[in-house]
Amino acid sequence: LNPPTNCQGCKRLVDYRKSVETRFPDYHCKPVNTFGETSSRLLIVGLAPGLHGANATGIPFTGDASGELLFHCLEKYGLADFEGHQVAPRFLDCRITNAVKCLPPLNKPIAAEINACNKFLNADISELASNTIILALGRIAHNAIIKALQKKQSDFRFGHHVEHALEDGKILIDSYHCSRYNIQTGRLTVEQFEQIFSKIRTLLDQ
Ligand code: SF4
Numbered sequence: 001l002n003p004p005t006n007c008q009g010c011k012r013l014v015d016y017r018k019s020v021e022t023r024f025p026d027y028h029c030k031p032v033n034t035f036g037e038t039s040s041r042l043l044i045v046g047l048a049p050g051l052h053g054a055n056a057t058g059i060p061f062t063g064d065a066s067g068e069l070l071f072h073c074l075e076k077y078g079l080a081d082f083e084g085h086q087v088a089p090r091f092l093d094c095r096i097t098n099a100v101k102c103l104p105p106l107n108k109p110i111a112a113e114i115n116a117c118n119k120f121l122n123a124d125i126s127e128l129a130s131n132t133i134i135l136a137l138g139r140i141a142h143n144a145i146i147k148a149l150q151k152k153q154s155d156f157r158f159g160h161h162v163e164h165a166l167e168d169g170k171i172l173i174d175s176y177h178c179s180r181y182n183i184q185t186g187r188l189t190v191e192q193f194e195q196i197f198s199k200i201r202t203l204l205d206q
Pocket of ligand 1: 010113
């Protein structure tokens with residue numbers, strides 16, 4: 001279940017979408033749908049579309065710095081294929097979404113917006129088969145996933161490279177977000193991010 005293209009769930013984000021569309025008429029400027037096959041065994045959950053990334057292209061994580069590192073790892077570990085150098089990769093056993101489907105000002109959704117959009121994340125997770133992996137990129141994505149699963153936040157604390165067992169054999173893995181800011185400040189290194197995908201590859205191959 002994706003949001004309607006004219007979703008009015010968050011007034012602030014609807015107003016912001018319209019103002020950005022005025023400045024960038026060629027941009028997508030609508031809710032960004034989940035991308036990838038529903039049968040995939042990996043669901044990656046980011047925070048929200050970036051102004052010149054997913055908000056421009058309409059595909060999560062494409063077109064900006066966060067996506068470059070993510071797609072580098074996906075390709076390195078056999079989860080995406082850039083054959084033909086198209087804008088969007090072909091995802092292999094991998095599906096990508098965001099906790100908040102619309103572009104927020106300053107990349108910062110407020111709690112009410114995260115809550116309003118949680119039903120769509122819940123739908124994404126409900127479509128997963130058993131024994132799948134959910135990768136949370138950042139604390140906000142982690143908390144949104146726990147909320148969508150209707151679990152107690154205190155039972156599932158966010159921590160980089162922490163693995164949480166869920167029901168049906170599903171596993172939630174946390175990572176710091178692969179944002180340009182986190183890379184530039186050293187909070188997350190390329191090597192640390194690759195280690196997350198190395199672990200995912202191992203789990204998928206078991
Ligand atoms: S963030 Fe989600 S709930 Fe809010 S307007 Fe966009 S699609 Fe609708």
